Amino acid sequence: MDLVSIGMEKGLLYETVVTTVNDDGTSNAAPIGVICKDKDEIVVYLHQGSSTVKNIKRNNSFVVNILKDPMVFVESTLGDLPQNYFESHKNEFYIKNTDAYFIANVISLKDVEREDKFGVSVVTVVRAKVSDLIKTKEHVEPVNRAIYGIIEGLVYLTRMDMVSGDMEKLYRHRMSEISRIVNKVGGPEHKNAMKKISSAFSKYDK
């Protein structure tokens, strides 16, 4: 089984929860965007200083959980996903109620400086090979944000005639943010659709 069997397409970014093993042998979980590079290869960008990046640097492997359970996303972000959510697989942990999971074995790992709107920061780029892919549901669909961005963009587009002032400013800001996200996480058909939305939106340019 490869990433195609869990609905992952080359070039798209999926919202997952990554589980790693802490120094003391306990489990850690964090929401991470995973880019599908090939049917058995992924890339992740990790922020400096997190437990996830420390654990991956030490262990050279991690688990990617494909799931849609909202509470798992919330609790792993807030840092308190209880230990009883986890299950062991070989030397790793995965999340019990996940739709699918696989082990990611680090091929290369590189710290790079990146500049964004929040300033300059160091990001660790990890390339990894997929092994031990397990599905716990027959059909798995990973979370990709592109279609939601398209739909939200269309909502703003159709409301532009109704807004002004602060609200209009907000819509313009959201639209550029949506365009950025869709181009980051989507496939060619999403990018095409976004281009058409942006073009229709530009008729509201002053």
Added chain:
Amino acid sequence: MDLVSIGMEKGLLYETVVTTVNDDGTSNAAPIGVICKDKDEIVVYLHQGSSTVKNIKRNNSFVVNILKDPMVFVESTLGDLPQNYFESHKNEFYIKNTDAYFIANVISLKDVEREDKFGVSVVTVVRAKVSDLIKTKEHVEPVNRAIYGIIEGLVYLTRMDMVSGDMEKLYRHRMSEISRIVNKVGGPEHKNAMKKISSAFSKYDK
């Protein structure tokens, strides 16, 4: 087959494309949110003046297309989904490359006044019974925006320490919008997760 077979859960709102028959016999398509009320019953809220509401009032039936093709959402919103996208089913039209579709037969239809941030408007509330449900893919998953809202909310939450001024104002506005959407379209587990996000977010209250 009923709505359960295409992944619809009672109480959730799904993003679909509704196709109707115009007065002159041609096809019309528009993106519409469909609330699953029961395994064979839906409710939709339609804005006054659209071709969709006129066609439904005249024909007493419409087709709900379950799909994720971004261009179909874009072109049906911009009003120019070409006729070659449509296919006939009995007296109705559906969209050729849809993952699934069904006929919705109107049970009741009511014009109600509604007030929102854009002012007072008339909305037509349509309750309809499902028939002729057809799947063109083995596994169908309809688009529900709740998990996307949860993930976006978590992004804002983790960035609140980094923002100030206009950006902070924007994040606060988006967070209340996200909470509104998740509570409108999601199920109990989404609403619970959102409650936890809002509670963590409230520590940034001034």
